[in-house]
Amino acid sequence: MVVWEMAYKTADESREAYSTLNGKEIVDDLGQKIILYLSFVEKAQWKRLDPPVLPPGLTVIEEMISFDDEKRLLESINWTEDTDNENFQKSLKHRRVKHFGYEFCYENNNVDRDKPLPGGLPDICDSILEKWLKEGYIKYKPDQLTINQYEPGQGIPPHIDTHSAFEDEIVSLSLGSEVVMDFKHPGGVVVPVMLPRRSLLVMAGESRYLWTHGITPRKFDTVQASVGHKSGIITSDIGDLTLNKRGIRTSFTFRKVRKMPCNCSYPSVCDSQRKETRPSFPETDKEALQLEQEYVHRVYEEIAGHFSSTRHTPWPHIVKFLKALPSGSIVADIGCGNGKYLGVNKDLYMVGCDRSQNLVDICRERQFHALVCDALAVPVRSGSCDACISVAVIHHFATAERRVVALQELVRLLRSGGKALIYVWAMEQEYNKQKSKYLRGNRIGQEEKEEINSDTSLRGLQMTDVGNQDLASSSVSPVNDFQEGRCNSKKVTNSELPIHTNRTSFHSQDVLVPWHLKGNPCKDKPVEPIGPVGSHDPSPVFHRYYHVFCEGELEAACQTLGNVSILQSYYDQGNWCVILQKV
Template sequence: MAAPSIAMDSRHQSSHKLNKAEKKFLRKQIKAKHTLLRHEGIETVSYATQNLVVANGGLGNGVSRNQLLPVLEDCGLVDALLMPPNKPYSFVRYKTTEESRKAHATLNGKEIVDDLGQKIILYLNFVEKAQWKELGPQALPPGLMVVEEIISSEDEKMLLESINWTEDTDNENFQKCLKHRRVKHFGYEFRYDNNNVDKDRPLPGGLPDICDSILEKWLQEGYIKHKPDQLTINQYQPGHGIPAHIDTHSAFEDEIISLSLGSEIVMDFKHPDGITVPVMLPRRSLLVMTGESRYLWTHGITPRKFDTIQASEHHKSGIITSDVGDLTLSKRGIRTSFTFRKVRRTPCNCSYYVACDSQRKESPPSFPESDQEASQLEREYVHRVYEEIAGHFSSTRHTPWPHIVEFLKALPDGSIVADIGCGNGKYLGINKELYMIGCDRSQNLVDICRERQFQAFACDALAVPVRSESCDACISIAVIHHFATAERRVLALQELVRLLRPGGKALIYVWAMEQEYNKQKSKYLKGNRISQGKKEEISSDASAQGLLLEQMPDMGHQDTASSVPCFSDIQEGECHSNKVANSELPVHTNRTSFHSQDVLVPWHLKGSSGKAKPVESLGPLGSCDTSAVFHRYYHVFCEGELEAACQTLSNVSILQSYYDQGNWCVILQKL
């Protein structure tokens, strides 16, 4: 490894011991170096060169070119500053090695403040050359067009002033609040519960009169081919966005147009093959989606307060390129979009069958087909299984998750908090200043909670016997994915919200379909094998952070808790059957990516011989057969799906959504 910074060496040339702060800095510098190598393939060197990689000093963690360059120039003449898009590091090349050596000594460990006022620490290492994973050449998705300066600044002001956000506050057809954005519908209401419109119930008044002349002009100039009859106005606050989605084929005709007012934004378009194209939408520009870009590519706005954009003045709209010498950050402002669509009167017959709801209706319905079947599935593959495995399940669930701990510890002292689906109660005693109660469908897990002196009771998460608006906060960790239909999952969310007082918050975790996210594998895929009773490293990166498998959330593939050798995950060749008796659902292969959203996940118990220790009695259904494989039903959530389900609730606001090691997570607040 590279030696500590020259500045540190010079301070301690007469001493062989480092103080606590210096040891901490050295550990972090080494960790930054290893992370760059492991995740980005960037090799650092121990000797001085003209080139440095600056960890924490990148566009991906909120450091702009205008912010970083002056700091670097204080140490010498900068030949080039290369900032790869969306990466938390950059490269600087100095004119001479002496200047780069000075920067390494002076700036290593330097604390700077980003544009959000947050403090970050720079860690510098020498490299032979700048290297990163480049994006290939990109073009706009087929059928996509961006027209700049489509209206004047006077028209923009007139349109913005025409929106009365305070009227009709009691009428949900006209005004909604979704994830920190205000929404109004004209012509027809867009319903977020089914992502469609009621074509037989137009809203009174049609489109605003102020839009008529603008739409007529666009028709005459050939930018659009059809006059829209539906308008959705969204107002986005800085830092918030909208999940990636495709406008429902059966709801609207081919042409979808969106006018951006008030602030520029970067919208991400993603092809099913994984290609992502970031597109700049300048203020007063018109986005026109037709053909493939409308029917096949998803589009969305990533929640963040800064966008990566081209630094040059002549770069305005279109693709954000990977020109690392010409990228910087743009702070978002309040953006208002006018999205115009024409309601479709006949089924869609596009050639993009995979994303077309009109044509998918011809295929057999997905399992389960009814609420009764869903309830039966849950009884067989959720309720019964947890009663059987409760004791062993509890023994693998003892280390709380950091983000959940943070949520609980941030609540005011004296708050009343309900853990809906509390399992063995590992979160019930996290914050002694809270009044926490837990409930779970498994009586055996509730009994374990009571043995630990926690307040818990048995009930169904769809019908919690607690008074409405009596809780300051709720948590639902790895529970809602056990409900077998979208309707039942929404009902579970509604029950959480019912318990909250106005202003109360809920934290929700569900398993993610995406076990590889932002080019990083979740701990599920990295895994932690138990080999002859010894722990093996998840990865050197995870070990360096002190992360063992038992610290991960309650995911079935993580049932190999390092302290419990009696469980062994499915080995090669075991339990690879496609179906389980009496079930149409595929059986998931542990420690692999998910290939279906609705799956049965095996919980495998070894017998008492050999290395494995006996499994204790597991409740009134009898001691579990220690050679059995149990299957639990899961609906794994795709990106944006949990947010979309929360957005169907009329009285909540989504405060935060994030991905946490194989889970999609949301913090919502009752309005």
């Protein structure tokens, strides 16, 4: 939706415009239909705002190079060469990208200083950079270049270039077409800046370290009419605005790789200065519960909306299990998340439960039966269910004892002969010479890397239900989490839990997995995010606790229950899965 404000000299003219235009359908230059909705007021109070100024340290220099130099630079780019060739290139969701000097790794938003790309920067850039140095536009000669090519309608998400990766000064040359780039201060101030064709953008100081910059994906920019396409801030003066159609824009962004940690004046967004606080592996049941409350319950409550938006397609094996159940079966989905599986088989009576109120609210909006409860204490009568499913839940419990009690609760709900299907994340993301879809995301999901690994993996991850009952007196015997000869990982006892790098193999069974939140959290007042904020993406980063299972570990835990038989055990795209039956 686009909002325009229109003022007329007289009330009669305003009424006539309202009568003529309200509800009228028009067609724009792209052939898209637009319906106009107008509101009419006779009196309005206007408050003139001070005109915005450029962010401190930001400079736009027009006509930085000649048309001939622009042509030579554009013709020097070979977009068709093999990605294994000496210069690294990618096709991302939002643009085409090519790196020189050093590859910028979207997995960690940094560069590997020990692995420079062969050939350095293109020779054609040498004379241009020397000229900029001599004339004082830049302070030092860059050694890293990223070339981005944007088609009309493409953009780049708001971000801050990683502090520890590059020096203060970052410069970007716009070629082929102009564009409006939005700069945003953490306090909420947004300054749209026109970058003309052949202009140089210089970001230093506050504009480089504190303000995010990005390009909104659209085919037209709103620009100042009176100044044509010259650089400057786009004001909100409605009478002086016009639409400018975007063309194919190519940017040459030059940076200097940083050798020492950043010591800027903005530690809150500086990855070199921001200290990470991680929990230690729990030694007691009380510590385990605290860990789960902080790094499971609290996280999913905050990310529920974004989490739900990434969970659409039910997994085939789980669908097969549900559709094989007799018509009229009563089924409980323990940890139902957004209810992805509650509507798979209309012939079943399904009820979901989840520890997250926000996820349960989403289920109810979808007309599913769901309630808020703990997975260790489900308020459902014993023996009343024909089947249960627990998809990506048990791995969120922080001790072996708590994981076994969660399994016991599933079995308690089942009638004699009832079945339960259980999925947990696997330590082995490569099994029988096959990589899971999670790891293959490194190759097929470049756009996810660009979005800072929002962890929208294809796993079918769901929310955990964690109870608060005291397990200190439990008679359940601990399960050996580390099957001898099958798992090379080590327990993280008496040490901080490691933070897992998304889309990579697991190196420890007990880890914190990042979730980069996109959009608005479900709550009106989001809490302070857990863990550090990524410097490339201003969105908060939350960390979820996981215990990833080794081969045979889930079966061993089920076998301690005594009153079940394991009907099937299998591996499904990075998950260990068990179907058990109550006897």
